[in-house]
Amino acid sequence: MEWLAAELHRHNYLYHTLDAPEISDDEYDALFRELEALEREYPDLRSPSSPTLRVGGGLLEGLAKKDHGSRMYGLEKVFSKTEWRAFAERMARALPGRPLSFWCDPKLDGLALEIVFENGVLAEALTRGDGTRGEVVTRAVRTIRTVPPRLRGEGPFPASLAVRGEAILYKHDFAQLNKRQEELGRKIFANPRNAAAGAVRQLDIAVARSRPLRFLAYNVGNVDWGEAVPSTRHHDVMERLKSWGFLTPPDGKLCSGLKEVEEYAASVRMRRQLFPMEIDGVVIKLDSLEDQKDLDYTASAPRFAVAFKFPANQARTRLERIEIQVGRTGVFTPVAVLAPTLVGGVVVSRATLHNEDEIVRRDVREGDTVIIQRAGDVIPEVVGPVLSMRPENSVSYVFPNVCPACGEKGYRESGGIAWRCGNLSCPDVRLRSLEHFVSRAGLDIQGLGSSWMEKLADSGRVSSPADLFDLTLDDLLKFERMGETLARKFLASLEKARQSASLKQLICALGIRHVGEQTARLLAERYRDLDELAGSDAETLQSLPDIGPEVASSITSFFDNAGNRALLTRFRALGLWPRRQAEENARAPNPLRGKSVLFTGTLSLPRHRARQLAEAAGAMPAGGISRNLDYLVAGESPGGKLEKARSLGIPILTESEFMRLLHSD
Numbered sequence: 001m002e003w004l005a006a007e008l009h010r011h012n013y014l015y016h017t018l019d020a021p022e023i024s025d026d027e028y029d030a031l032f033r034e035l036e037a038l039e040r041e042y043p044d045l046r047s048p049s050s051p052t053l054r055v056g057g058g059l060l061e062g063l064a065k066k067d068h069g070s071r072m073y074g075l076e077k078v079f080s081k082t083e084w085r086a087f088a089e090r091m092a093r094a095l096p097g098r099p100l101s102f103w104c105d106p107k108l109d110g111l112a113l114e115i116v117f118e119n120g121v122l123a124e125a126l127t128r129g130d131g132t133r134g135e136v137v138t139r140a141v142r143t144i145r146t147v148p149p150r151l152r153g154e155g156p157f158p159a160s161l162a163v164r165g166e167a168i169l170y171k172h173d174f175a176q177l178n179k180r181q182e183e184l185g186r187k188i189f190a191n192p193r194n195a196a197a198g199a200v201r202q203l204d205i206a207v208a209r210s211r212p213l214r215f216l217a218y219n220v221g222n223v224d225w226g227e228a229v230p231s232t233r234h235h236d237v238m239e240r241l242k243s244w245g246f247l248t249p250p251d252g253k254l255c256s257g258l259k260e261v262e263e264y265a266a267s268v269r270m271r272r273q274l275f276p277m278e279i280d281g282v283v284i285k286l287d288s289l290e291d292q293k294d295l296d297y298t299a300s301a302p303r304f305a306v307a308f309k310f311p312a313n314q315a316r317t318r319l320e321r322i323e324i325q326v327g328r329t330g331v332f333t334p335v336a337v338l339a340p341t342l343v344g345g346v347v348v349s350r351a352t353l354h355n356e357d358e359i360v361r362r363d364v365r366e367g368d369t370v371i372i373q374r375a376g377d378v379i380p381e382v383v384g385p386v387l388s389m390r391p392e393n394s395v396s397y398v399f400p401n402v403c404p405a406c407g408e409k410g411y412r413e414s415g416g417i418a419w420r421c422g423n424l425s426c427p428d429v430r431l432r433s434l435e436h437f438v439s440r441a442g443l444d445i446q447g448l449g450s451s452w453m454e455k456l457a458d459s460g461r462v463s464s465p466a467d468l469f470d471l472t473l474d475d476l477l478k479f480e481r482m483g484e485t486l487a488r489k490f491l492a493s494l495e496k497a498r499q500s501a502s503l504k505q506l507i508c509a510l511g512i513r514h515v516g517e518q519t520a521r522l523l524a525e526r527y528r529d530l531d532e533l534a535g536s537d538a539e540t541l542q543s544l545p546d547i548g549p550e551v552a553s554s555i556t557s558f559f560d561n562a563g564n565r566a567l568l569t570r571f572r573a574l575g576l577w578p579r580r581q582a583e584e585n586a587r588a589p590n591p592l593r594g595k596s597v598l599f600t601g602t603l604s605l606p607r608h609r610a611r612q613l614a615e616a617a618g619a620m621p622a623g624g625i626s627r628n629l630d631y632l633v634a635g636e637s638p639g640g641k642l643e644k645a646r647s648l649g650i651p652i653l654t655e656s657e658f659m660r661l662l663h664s665d
Helices: 002-016 025-041 081-094 138-142 171-183 192-200 205-210 234-243 257-270 289-295 356-362 427-438 450-458 473-477 484-500 503-509 517-526 530-534 538-542 549-560 562-574 581-585 607-616 640-648 655-662
Strands: 065-067 076-078 101-108 111-118 121-127 133-135 160-168 214-224 253-256 279-286 305-309 314-326 332-343 346-352 369-375 379-385 596-600 631-634
Touching (some): 081 305, 101 305, 111 192, 253 257, 346 369, 427 503, 503 530, 530 549, 596 607, 607 655, 631 640
Antiparallel strands (some): 111 121, 279 305, 314 369
């Protein structure tokens, strides 16, 4: 059984990773069936990394969620040589005197995953999720042929290893998948990423097994090296990933200096269509892991890595008409309704025109043949008209100054670019606010999609988010296609959200202008509840990391509004009033509460764990050195942050001093 498992793993690696099979499919299947028969006869002897675990079926009851060992950040993007050089110069200034080399590889467009191996054996797999918490997709990931159930080689392997990468479909596999879907009369997938993500996140793992998914590894997260020698360079990490049996992004290269990076990016861009998978740029990382540690992260992205994005894919089509959508903040957004066309593998029928000024600047008119592109290869936008194909009777588009939803006269703020509807009772504003409140970006209330929000709003029964929690079974049963089972599920989802919503989720759901997920998380860590946040002034808010005058003004304006205060009063009465957990659990004041703390250098515990301990004590982990920083905790080899903190007079703590403050009463 051990020999069969090892031999099957070897042939699987040769076929799916190296594309160099030694035996036929029939011979492989014969070996596989022999192992299956032995495992049925001797189930106690089946290895936890047996290749037969890739197969199987059945519905999972639901995707559990779990925190990542350390956060999976996104990447800052640059779109030109000038922007790239500015990013590189910031790195160089923060690391004076250090020669910089970079690991570069193509930027993949797939589903980001983290796969955890314990003592060399696959133990768990998570989607990226919101970066902090992901969905557990272990069984689906086991079906991906390029994911080794056990690390290849002799070891010693890390005691614990979190491998990060993307689940993707090659372009030719995606084309075959869509052809098969069409023949079966099933849904055609818009792009390879959607098909990959949909397969991995399905409750039926047979879907993942049926699609030719590949996992390409490009980094590691938390690693307990155990008896293995730790890597000090990213290119060494990539070599190890290959030796352990992983596919990695093709044509990765170690580059010395900025010019070599630029030559690499130009080469990949020129060969973009030749790659077997969709790529939309290159990823550039500092090669030195010590330099990476010293540069650390902003609130949303690493300071040591960047995505150099390529120009978007473009196509031509007819602009049938321009529609105006009214968003949850009252903004008029012009949308181009297009004759459907394929752009970069995606069928596009609508595209953004941004605002009135952009329509005038680009001189876009209804009836034009226009060039469209997927901005960042994601959001469709109209680049401009093809003037040689413009109809003779063409007329300039006149941007409306009246709200198309409620008929109220719109307004445009002095110096602003957007027209807005100022009517708080505007049906579109109400509807978009409701949709945002229940969406994944808000309270994430399952089952309450846009169509049901529209029906509830149109009926007049729901005009504010608080009305959702007053709904009764009788209210819901009045709607067509709403049976008792579905109605009870709706009410159960609302009750679950009422009881379990976090403070961060509720702040996000309120839809305060300029307050996204990162800012909401920061506010939820700093303030005990919405009352305390509402009582904060703009000056206090601006003392928090990454909150400037515009964001602070938006927050205070929201809570100064009488209608918003009335909404919060209803939330409190309904019991939808989450509090900051760390504050609620605190038994006594701690010297770190309310203080901003930054970590640098090597600590005796993982840095993410130190941050968690600081947060639990009421501190606010900072993203970088500034005059507002209260403490810098310095471990071994602290790098340039230590000198900068000294020059600014910021108090510096050793790890021991930090732990004493942490546990002082």
